[in-house]
Amino acid sequence: MLKILGKIGLLVAALAVSAVWLVVLRLKDVPLPLLAAYGLLLVGLVAGLLWPGVLGRASTRRRVLAFLGVPVGLGTLGLYLAVVYYVTDLPVLLALAAAGCLAWAATTVLHGHRAASQTRRAFLTGGAGLVLGVLSGLSVSWVERHRRDALTRSDQPRQAAMRAEGKRSRIADGTVRVFPIHTGDTIVTYGQFYGGLDGWEGLNGYLRTLVDKTQIAVPVYAYLIDHPRHGPMLVDTGVNWEQAHDHDGYYDHNHMVSRLLTQRDEYQMAPEQDLRVHLARLGYDAKEITTVFLTHVHDDHAGGLRYLPRASVVMDRRDWEQGVLYPYSFDLVKDNLSFPAFTSGPFGAFPAGQDHFGDGSLILLPIPGHSPGHMSVLLRLETGSVLFMGDTLYTLPHLATDQVRQTTIGGADTVHQMEAARRIQNLLAADPRTVPLFAHDNTRYQSELVAAAFAQGTPGEAGLRELRTHLESVLTPDWRLRPGHAPRFVPPASGTGVGQVEFR
Ligand SMILES: [Zn+2]
Structure with missing residues (x-):
């Protein structure tokens, strides 16, 4: 039995x-x-x-x-x-083969077989095991060198782009400036992104993301804030070059599982999309960035931290304490973290907030849901306010949260996520001069309107009004999509590869 x-x-x-x-x-x-x-x-x-x-x-x-x-x-x-x-597996594979040979030889000897042929075979296998073991040790440095060389080769166009001299138009009139920074694209399943109401909710949705092949590419945005009193800062940092171009090597620094369970082409990045190239083009140096407001710990927001070892990173303690999935991204800044206390009292629909500089110019709003310690950032301009959404809602149509919803793991997370969405809706409804900025918006809102309004970093009142007018042309006052704005997956023409999203 x-x-x-x-x-x-x-x-x-x-x-x-x-x-x-x-x-x-x-x-x-x-x-x-x-x-x-x-x-x-x-x-x-x-x-x-x-x-x-x-x-x-x-x-x-x-x-x-x-x-x-x-x-x-x-x-x-x-x-x-x-x-x-992947090439870094070579030492591991050699070591496994060595261990197999040695174990085989050991069992033959321990079994006490005394036939000459068996003894000879045991010695040969044991010898082979020792040789393989030595090769495994020797291959470690060879593999590292190979990886670095490959990365350096792929890196040349980016280095050239980084050297190109940028022009920074200095802030003469003391206005705050905001620049969207498009750090490449990420491949996600359509359902994970848009299907939260179509059987993609909860654990089931996460399992589906592992095998489903209806994929789309969505942009990954970080934002540069240049503040006349507080200097250049970032909201999120996007992904970094290694994540996009040395995926296996980068994720080997974290956990083997993170490498196996992510796709090699998860991130795509052209040389001019690298965070440091963006900063150089705008006339900034990565060393100047004093502060990063990290909306949450996920790797498509934290990857650029590896370029900013001098920045102080402000993030919600709950995200840090529940453990980061990709410690390598945080390696250089983990002693530079600061956790807001959220003691500046309630803020609009939010029961707590943190007036970060004490002058009302930048408010951190805790908004758990997408992650336990997610926060959004509200920046006050003279002409209105900008709400950096993080991943609370991926795109403008996601504001219609009863029709378009991203997936959450389910249970309490979904409840928090819904609460978060309502708070954002209330905040936007209460002030018609506040505009939302998203991390993954793949609609016209980001690619045309936000790009135009923030091209010089300082949208005037008219620019902000235009963004809100567009918002109102997509969404009704009770947060439903107007006709023509519901997302739909369009499969790729060839049957393989990445599909498109159509709005109709
Ligand atoms: Zn994200």
């Missing part, structure tokens, strides 16, 4: 490991029919190993298990090398 239970336990564990492995392969674009056949072989092999009696006589058993086992073994190695393998 115990033996049966043990075997069932082993079967469950093997199925779980296989399932994770198949999800990884699916993420790396292995076609579904191939995965299904491979999955069946895996299940057959595991069941055959656990219940060999079912397969009949010993010779039949051996043949059937070899029939299943050989393609599974070769398939695993082949698929690994073809779609998951």
Whole structure:
């Protein structure tokens, strides 16, 4: 009885490991029919190993298990090398092979076989194991050098762009300036982004993001604020060059899992989209950035921190304490963090807020939901206010939260997320001179209207009014989408690759 239970336990564990492995392969674009056949072989092999009696006589058993086992073994190695393998794995693979050889040799010796041929074989395998072990050690530095060289090569156009001299028009009249900084695009599933009301909510939605292939590219924005009294600051930092161009290497610094469960082309970035190139073009140096207001810890907002080791990073303590998924992004700034106390009293629809400089020019608003310590940032201009949304709502149509919703993990998070959306709606409704700025808006609002209004960094009253007029042309006063603005997924023409979003 115990033996049966043990075997069932082993079967469950093997199925779980296989399932994770198949999800990884699916993420790396292995076609579904191939995965299904491979999955069946895996299940057959595991069941055959656990219940060999079912397969009949010993010779039949051996043949059937070899029939299943050989393609599974070769398939695993082949698929690994073809779609998951990364050059930094070389030392690990060599070390595993070395350990296998040494273990084999050790069991032969420990079993006390004294036949000369067996002893010879044990020595040969053990010797091979030692050689492989040495090679594994030697390959570490070789692999590092190879990675650095590849990165340097891909980096040349960016270095050239960074050297190009920018012109900063100085703030003569003492006005605050805001520049949108487009740090490349990220590939997401359409459902994760827009499908929060269509079966994508909760854990189920997150599982679907792992296998669903209806993908779109959305922009990743950070914002530069140049303040006459407080200097140049950033709201979020976007992604960095390594995340986009050395994905596996970058995520190896975090956890192996983060590398396996993200797509290699998760981020796309042209040389001119690099944060430092943007800053140089606008006439700023990364060293000048005194403060980063980080709306939340996610890696598409924190990646640029690696360029700003001197900045003090202001973020909500709850996000930091629940643990960052990508510690490498925070490595250089982790001693420069400061956590607002949110003790400046209520602010409009928000029960608490932090008047960061004590002069009312910049208010931090805690707004948990997208993450436990998410915050939005309200900046006062002479002509109105700008609300940096972070990821509370991804795009302008997301303000119609009962029709368009991004996914949250479900439960309390969804409740917080809804509360957050209502607060944002109330804040915008209470002041017609406040405009929202999003981190991932992929509509005309960002690409045309925000780009035009903030081209010189200082939108006048007319510029802000135009943004609000557009907002009102997309959304009704009770936050519903007007006709012509509901998002819809348009598959890519060729059947593979990234689709588009159409608004109609
Ligand atoms: Zn984001």
